[in-house]
Amino acid sequence: MATIIDLHSHSEASDDSRAPVGAYLNWIKLRRAERPLDGIVLTEHRQYNRAADYRALEDQFDVMVLRASEVETDYGHMLVFGVNDDILRRFDFSNVRLPAQEVIDGVAELGGVVVPCHPGRPTVGLCEHYETKPPLENVTAVELLNGGSRKGENERAAALVDRYGYRAIGGSDSHMVSLIGLCATRFDADVRTIDELVRELKSGRYEPVDFRPNRPRPRRAAPEMAGT
Amino acid sequence: MSANTGRHFDSVAVGESLGPHEIVIxxxxxxxxxxxxxxxxxxxxxxxxxxxxxxxxxxIPGNFSLGLLSKLVTDWLGAGPGRLTRIGTTYRAIVLPERRLTLHGFVTHIEREARSVEIDVWIENEEAERLVIGTASVAFPPTD
Structure with a gap:
């Protein structure tokens, strides 16, 4: 059974978001026809929200809530999935200049997986860093579709994926309730826990999915039929 | 933007839309x-x-964009008892004059006990890029 998860979102636990988790889940419930999400991952900035317990909200809205982090490195921002005590002991997530290669390798060694996010974004994305520094090794995947991207950013990410053969995920990067789930990732497998998510991210059996109402349409070989 | 006769707390629902309103500055x-x-x-x-x-x-100055989004909310409130208590915006791209802009909003959260409402607001350009995004809070008196 496939699972669709928004892998990148920020709740009010992040310093630049005012979105309560319950409001996100309620919005998903209301918009399920347009954005058929099974779950979201909260990727709070520079922290891991260890104490948060969303089980009651998950039950209320029938939406899975997993937790991860968005950290800042010398190659831009990166999502860390499978955060555990060992990872938190080794890396100070509040450090805004974490060494990217050490984070990628260290997190993998300790059971997690790191995914560079919004790689096409100026300053905080991988593409710009690759212009002046050697490419990183052992990159599992990058965020190809980011719901907060400006014009051209996802296209730069696509060129990066093509050039380096990276796998691709999608996430909304939502900081506002109504933007949750605009981009997400469809996994071939059933994913219900963070361990299963990490396992599947390493497997490569997934693809980014785009639920934006004005998303770029793939070029068509034939003219559209009237009424379509 | 047409004025309304006044919005009341009990008539507000999550998912309700503000706008879209097109405008050219x-x-x-x-x-x-x-x-x-x-x-x-x-x-x-x-x-x-x-x-x-x-x-x-x-x-267009950032405060002008802030004002446009504030007006989106206050027009939606109309002459009713609700009042805009907070609005915060993030400026993600420059806003140019002489272009068609669209103001959007959605009611995203209602606190029944506090009688407050949270609203997402944003300004899009013709390519559906969100140039300015933000959230607003609206408070209603104990009875309206």
Whole structure:
């Protein structure tokens, strides 16, 4: 059974978001026809929200809530999935200049997986860093579709994926309730826990999915039929 | 934007839309706003001065965008008892005059006990890029 998860979102636990988790889940419930999400991952900035317990909200809205982090490195921002005590002991997530290669390798060694996010974004994305520094090794995947991207950013990410053969995920990067789930990732497998998510991210059996109402349409070989 | 006779707390629902409202800000209006605010920088008044700063032309002040989104909310409230208590915005891209802009909003959260409402608001350009995004809070009195 496939699972669709928004892998990148920020709740009010992040310093630049005012979105309560319950409001996100309620919005998903209301918009399920347009954005058929099974779950979201909260990727709070520079922290891991260890104490948060969303089980009651998950039950209320029938939406899975997993937790991860968005950290800042010398190659831009990166999502860390499978955060555990060992990872938190080794890396100070509040450090805004974490060494990217050490984070990628260290997190993998300790059971997690790191995914560079919004790689096409100026300053905080991988593409710009690759212009002046050697490419990183052992990159599992990058965020190809980011719901907060400006014009051209996802296209730069696509060129990066093509050039380096990276796998691709999608996430909304939502900081506002109504933007949750605009981009997400469809996994071939059933994913219900963070361990299963990490396992599947390493497997490569997934693809980014785009639920934006004005998303770029793939070029068509034939003219559209009237009424379509 | 048409005025309404007044929104009441019990009639507000999560998912309710504010707008969309299309608007074009002409250059004289943007200049007048900047002048009234004491914003003398050439980028708000003159295309050439803006280009000298690397901008494509004169731009609309951020506070003008904030004002447009505030008005989106207060027009939605109309003459009713609710009041806008907070609005916060993030400026993600420059907003240019003489372009078609669209103001959007959604009611995203209601606190029944506190009788408050949270609203997402944003300004899009013609390519559906969100140039300014934000959230607003609205409070209603204990009974309305």
């Amino acid at each position: 002409e250059k004289p209006r943007a200049r007048a706003f900047a002048a009234a605010c004491g914003m003398d920088s050439g980028r708000f008044h003159d295309d050439e001065a803006a280009r000298a700063e690397g901008l494509p032309g004169m731009i």
